[in-house]
Amino acid sequence: MEDAGFILGSYALVFGVVAAYSWRVLRSARRAARRVADAEKYWT
Amino acid sequence: MTTLDPDERAAEQAARSGAPNSADTATAGTRALGLATIVAMGWLVAFGLFFSPADYQQDEAVRLLYVHVPTIWAAYLAFVVTAVASGLYLFRSEHRLGWDRLAGASAEIGVVFVAVTLAVGAMWGRLTWGVFWQWDARLTTTALLFVTYIGYLAVRRLGGSHHQRARRSAVIGLLAVLLLPLVHWSVRLWRSLHQEATVLDTDLDPDIEGLMAFSLFVGVVAFTLLYAWLVVHRTRALFMEDQLDEQGLEVALAARRAEAVDTGEDR
Numbered sequence: 320m321e322d323a324g325f326i327l328g329s330y331a332l333v334f335g336v337v338a339a340y341s342w343r344v345l346r347s348a349r350r351a352a353r354r355v356a357d358a359e360k361y362w363t
Numbered sequence: 364m365t366t367l368d369p370d371e372r373a374a375e376q377a378a379r380s381g382a383p384n385s386a387d388t389a390t391a392g393t394r395a396l397g398l399a400t401i402v403a404m405g406w407l408v409a410f411g412l413f414f415s416p417a418d419y420q421q422d423e424a425v426r427l428l429y430v431h432v433p434t435i436w437a438a439y440l441a442f443v444v445t446a447v448a449s450g451l452y453l454f455r456s457e458h459r460l461g462w463d464r465l466a467g468a469s470a471e472i473g474v475v476f477v478a479v480t481l482a483v484g485a486m487w488g489r490l491t492w493g494v495f496w497q498w499d500a501r502l503t504t505t506a507l508l509f510v511t512y513i514g515y516l517a518v519r520r521l522g523g524s525h526h527q528r529a530r531r532s533a534v535i536g537l538l539a540v541l542l543l544p545l546v547h548w549s550v551r552l553w554r555s556l557h558q559e560a561t562v563l564d565t566d567l568d569p570d571i572e573g574l575m576a577f578s579l580f581v582g583v584v585a586f587t588l589l590y591a592w593l594v595v596h597r598t599r600a601l602f603m604e605d606q607l608d609e610q611g612l613e614v615a616l617a618a619r620r621a622e623a624v625d626t627g628e629d630r
Contacts, residue, residue, distance in 0.1 A: 326427060
């Protein structure tokens, strides 16, 4: 594949950013969840 | 004597009080959504990188469009949701903070997607135009969109009560969304280096077909699912952060009252 470096690098960037942001969202959610009672969580 | 961090202390206090707090933001629905997202992303990689053909003009660089276009599509969706949720908070009599949290969560995700769009767009520009950046209409208005919503997120952190936050954010959310048609139609309004819309064009005659169209469609579906998954988790997390804010305020008020009583007794 021509320009494989740019193309593969771009896909890696996209999925890397998505994975990092998703991990950050889940981590902050888990930290908050430990401090809030289940009864107060409207989705449980 | 051991020292506990705030999370461990909170978890210990909850255990002592008997109130269960083990559930996080995941539910059966979000797990299904997450799995669908992962499968769709796998298809995107397969079709985007391997099964779809090279373009006769752009050659292999066309493969970047299968992530570039879906990310900006998802960002548009996110900012429209922010605007709608802002309107629902502001103009309904009950002023429910749930709408404000949805608006905030959606805007945050939209900002991440626009950042990715700009980064991948720069790579594509390097391959096709020979430069990472040009101050042309589409790129400039997209950069303006990015900065505007960063401003929106900054305004949300200014402090004050949750309703004060919600009110000022809602006004900005409703105004900022007006940039979307400007960004989308910038290639028509001004002479732009950036190509015109491939699918959402005025003549509604997509300039893409076959496996390339399908790869683009898979990308749009994948990033829409990703947006949905992220917004549910982030909105729930914001709900819990607001709950903790309120609890912290109540504890601080109770401590202040106790202090005032003690001071009174000392006199």
